Amino acid sequence: MIKNVPNSPQHKTWVGARGGKSTVLPHFLQNLRYIQSTTDVAKLQTSLNLSLSRALHVYGDHIALLADTGVPPLNLIQYTHLAQLQFRLTKTQSDTLPATLFKTFNKSLALSNLHPSTLDYHIWNSLHQLHIDPLVDPLPHMVTLPHKSRERAYRNLLCTTISTLWRMDLLNQAPLHLPHTKASYIHIAHDDLQRRDLFKPAQYLCSHLDQLPLLRLRTQATSYIPSYLHLANDHTYTPYDQRYCTSCLLIQIVGNELRTLLHCPHSSPLSHPAILSLTRAVHRSDLCSWSLHTPLQQTAILLGSSPPKLLRKHDKA
Numbered sequence: 001m002i003k004n005v006p007n008s009p010q011h012k013t014w015v016g017a018r019g020g021k022s023t024v025l026p027h028f029l030q031n032l033r034y035i036q037s038t039t040d041v042a043k044l045q046t047s048l049n050l051s052l053s054r055a056l057h058v059y060g061d062h063i064a065l066l067a068d069t070g071v072p073p074l075n076l077i078q079y080t081h082l083a084q085l086q087f088r089l090t091k092t093q094s095d096t097l098p099a100t101l102f103k104t105f106n107k108s109l110a111l112s113n114l115h116p117s118t119l120d121y122h123i124w125n126s127l128h129q130l131h132i133d134p135l136v137d138p139l140p141h142m143v144t145l146p147h148k149s150r151e152r153a154y155r156n157l158l159c160t161t162i163s164t165l166w167r168m169d170l171l172n173q174a175p176l177h178l179p180h181t182k183a184s185y186i187h188i189a190h191d192d193l194q195r196r197d198l199f200k201p202a203q204y205l206c207s208h209l210d211q212l213p214l215l216r217l218r219t220q221a222t223s224y225i226p227s228y229l230h231l232a233n234d235h236t237y238t239p240y241d242q243r244y245c246t247s248c249l250l251i252q253i254v255g256n257e258l259r260t261l262l263h264c265p266h267s268s269p270l271s272h273p274a275i276l277s278l279t280r281a282v283h284r285s286d287l288c289s290w291s292l293h294t295p296l297q298q299t300a301i302l303l304g305s306s307p308p309k310l311l312r313k314h315d316k317a
């Protein structure tokens with residue numbers, strides 16, 4: 001299900017994140033389609049999150065970690081596995097014994113007729129969740145092609161469907177004006193999340209950039225940004241709007257990414273060398289100049305996002 005990252009030179013540096021993903025994932029995806037209880041899938045998701053954190057040594061926010069490394073939530077992956085199974089049973093290998101049995105037992109397509117403990121129920125439920133009409137061939141133009149090509153094309157089609165559902169879910173978690181750590185990741189990664197295929201990692205993880213430190217910053221696994229510090233010195237929880245910039249305590253302003261990297265008189269000078277080289281880079285690449293990006297876009301670019309225009313070019317390529 002998870003596609004391999006092409007083995008080109010610029011991808012070779014992505015050893016950390018790619019290695020982590022490919023060691024961790026197969027174990028969780030192997031029998032995913034046979035797990036029936038949503039609680040069990042949720043438990044599996046918790047262990048996947050932990051394994052990914054351990055493999056990468058990035059102990060940050062899981063939503064951000066999954067989104068940046070391109071690992072969709074298991075419940076969505078499960079839908080695609082079941083939809084692929086239905087495709088195989090009804091479209092590509094419909095003359096086999098399992099396919100004949102499936103057809104016989106599923107004459108009526110109503111979910112209410114099926115027992116929730118059956119695989120058939122979960123197949124129909126997945127199609128329902130993915131808004132797929134089981135009677136329509138999703139790839140009518142490929143009917144004459146070999147099974148393998150049709151199954152691969154269907155898998156790619158499902159990747160796009162899942163990416164859309166997942167993206168909607170992520171963006172819904174972050175209303176624009178809600179100051180919160182999760183919302184803050186979504187706002188920063190907003191343009192990265194527009195990539196068509198969210199099964200691919202964010203662009204910066206496929207580049208020559210120093211990936212793991214950036215991943216740690218983006219998943220809020222560091223203490224450099226005051227708004228990432230949930231606990232005060234006495235181990236009590238600090239609400240987001242009270243996580244002040246520690247160098248500007250007199251004016252009590254939330255020390256979020258934007259403040260720390262761009263505006264704080266104490267910490268922002270540290271970003272100057274990076275800003276200088278980024279200003280030159282956007283100029284060289286004939287992109288919109290650095291000063292024309294919004295402060296949020298500038299923060300996102302400092303944290304590894306590609307400039308919005310460049311992202312669109314990559315996605316088309």
Ligand SMILES: [Zn+2]
Binds near residue numbers: 245246247264266267
């Ligand atoms: Zn400050």
